[in-house]
Amino acid sequence: MSAKSNAKNYVNDVLNTVKIVSPRQPIFHQAATEVLQSLVPLFEREPKYQKHSVLDRIVLPEKTTIFRTVYIDDKGKACVHFGYRVEFNSALGPYKGGLRFHPTVNLDVLKFLGFEQIFKNSLTGLNIGGAKGGANFDPKGKSDGEIMRFCQAFASELSKLIGDVKDVPAGDIGVGAREIGYMYGQYKKITSRFDGAFTGKGLSWGGSLVRTEATGYGSVYFAEELLKTKNDNLEGKTCTISGSGNVAIYTAQKLYHYGAKPIAVSDSSGYIYDKEGIDVELLKELKEVKRERISEYAKIKPSAKFVSVSKYPKDRNGIWDVPCDAAFPSATQNELNLEDAKTLYNNGCRLVCEGANMPSNLEAIDFFLSKKDLLFGPAKAANAGGVAVSALEMAQNASMTSWSFEEVDTKLQNIMKHIFKISYEASKEFGDEGNIVLGSNIAGFRKVADAMIDQGYI
Numbered sequence: 230m231s232a233k234s235n236a237k238n239y240v241n242d243v244l245n246t247v248k249i250v251s252p253r254q255p256i257f258h259q260a261a262t263e264v265l266q267s268l269v270p271l272f273e274r275e276p277k278y279q280k281h282s283v284l285d286r287i288v289l290p291e292k293t294t295i296f297r298t299v300y301i302d303d304k305g306k307a308c309v310h311f312g313y314r315v316e317f318n319s320a321l322g323p324y325k326g327g328l329r330f331h332p333t334v335n336l337d338v339l340k341f342l343g344f345e346q347i348f349k350n351s352l353t354g355l356n357i358g359g360a361k362g363g364a365n366f367d368p369k370g371k372s373d374g375e376i377m378r379f380c381q382a383f384a385s386e387l388s389k390l391i392g393d394v395k396d397v398p399a400g401d402i403g404v405g406a407r408e409i410g411y412m413y414g415q416y417k418k419i420t421s422r423f424d425g426a427f428t429g430k431g432l433s434w435g436g437s438l439v440r441t442e443a444t445g446y447g448s449v450y451f452a453e454e455l456l457k458t459k460n461d462n463l464e465g466k467t468c469t470i471s472g473s474g475n476v477a478i479y480t481a482q483k484l485y486h487y488g489a490k491p492i493a494v495s496d497s498s499g500y501i502y503d504k505e506g507i508d509v510e511l512l513k514e515l516k517e518v519k520r521e522r523i524s525e526y527a528k529i530k531p532s533a534k535f536v537s538v539s540k541y542p543k544d545r546n547g548i549w550d551v552p553c554d555a556a557f558p559s560a561t562q563n564e565l566n567l568e569d570a571k572t573l574y575n576n577g578c579r580l581v582c583e584g585a586n587m588p589s590n591l592e593a594i595d596f597f598l599s600k601k602d603l604l605f606g607p608a609k610a611a612n613a614g615g616v617a618v619s620a621l622e623m624a625q626n627a628s629m630t631s632w633s634f635e636e637v638d639t640k641l642q643n644i645m646k647h648i649f650k651i652s653y654e655a656s657k658e659f660g661d662e663g664n665i666v667l668g669s670n671i672a673g674f675r676k677v678a679d680a681m682i683d684q685g686y687i
């Protein structure tokens with residue numbers, strides 16, 4: 230059998246096994262398919278990965294913990310939720326990855342996120358393993374007291390797993406500075422330790438400057454690197470950004486720094502289009518301080534219009550109908566399908582840079598890769614800025630120092646350039662120059678896989 234068909238068979242066998250041992254986990258299967266299929270050219274060249282059963286091992290989390298989380302709501306009712314921590318891979322360092330609080334959270338979603346996190350963390354060049362966690366708890370509409378009690382209940386169990394050189398969670402959807410604060414307080418109370426067991430901490434108690442901005446800023450730095458390959462840049466480009474949370478807000482802010490104009494943002498209720506450009510200070514006030522819906526923006530800003538999700542069929546995301554030069558999907562997984570991708574392209578969009586995790590489905594990715602005049606920055610490379618600065622927060626905590634905004638921002642820029650460079654070089658090495666999906670998967674995988682082989686069969 231040729232090396233090519235042997236490599237393909239190996240990948241297909243492992244993907245089939247994944248489906249058998251993880252039934253009813255379609256989102257995890259999707260993530261595994263995307264990564265594994267692009268590794269075929271690597272396995273053709275390097276039989277050692279099959280010899281050491283690296284794929285068979287890497288698709289299984291090292292440890293998965295599911296725990297009951299109960300808190301008392303403001304009416305005195307006991308509310309029961311599932312809590313999870315998926316510790317996927319520690320070949321490169323302590324487990325690292327965020328916590329998501331959202332009603333859609335389940336093991337499927339967290340396994341997809343944890344799996345992606347392994348390769349993303351590897352790409353940063355920093356020594357961190359991959360993990361993800363969270364709960365099927367919806368923070369929307371909850372009082373501050375309810376949020377605090379939920380976070381304390383969740384952290385009571387989580388504290389048994391985590392530690393500064395063991396497993397270091399951070400934020401994700403529904404988990405920001407407030408939630409990290411409440412969880413860290415509970416961790417400290419239970420363990421009597423003041424250490425860097427969480428990142429995204431408040432600036433006065435161990436947090437790092439730029440952590441809040443890091444994922445959005447990093448995504449824009451990555452977009453600039455992509456554009457440089459076409460002797461182009463962001464200046465003057467109109468941009469649409471899905472979501473209006475942490476990643477979306479700081480993507481919009483950094484786009485202005487580069488002379489681009491963000492014109493649309495969204496949340497799960499709809500999107501706003503502001504022809505004058507998104508007012509980032511207003512967006513921050515509404516979303517970070519008042520925790521309002523995005524429709525409120527259009528009530529305050531006359532140049533903006535709100536379009537409700539009810540105007541669109543369930544399988545379409547309205548924001549992708551807004552003509553733009555560049556799109557930054559920054560809300561959630563599978564929010565951009567083939568029809569959305571075609572609409573973006575036909576309306577003139579020539580750059581898609583993923584701030585969210587796996588926002589484009591497999592058909593949309595294939596479509597983007599088939600267009601030679603479109604630049605595509607896949608999530609695990611483009612949104613790695615958040616975890617990179619989290620690792621810089623860990624470094625500052627360990628050495629009891631804190632670095633200036635400029636210092637951390639410069640390191641972030643260098644890390645994003647490094648990720649782009651190694652991904653681009655790998656795409657070239659494997660015969661598809663500029664295919665950053667292929668390049669980032671191979672570059673991210675290779676480092677973890679080699680570490681797993683070095684460390685023996687564990």
Ligand code: NDP
Nearest residue numbers: 401402403444472473474475476496497560561585586615
């Ligand atoms: P936030 O909770 O701050 O914001 C999430 C935004 O996405 C909100 O506007 C939310 O709207 C919207 N959203 C969430 N779920 C859905 C849905 N099912 N349909 C439509 N809109 C939705 O999260 P972040 O900004 O931190 O995270 C956004 C994405 O970026 C996620 O995929 C996350 O995994 C990824 N990411 C985040 C990092 C970080 O540092 N924060 C790092 C790397 C990746 P609504 O409020 O209406 O739900």
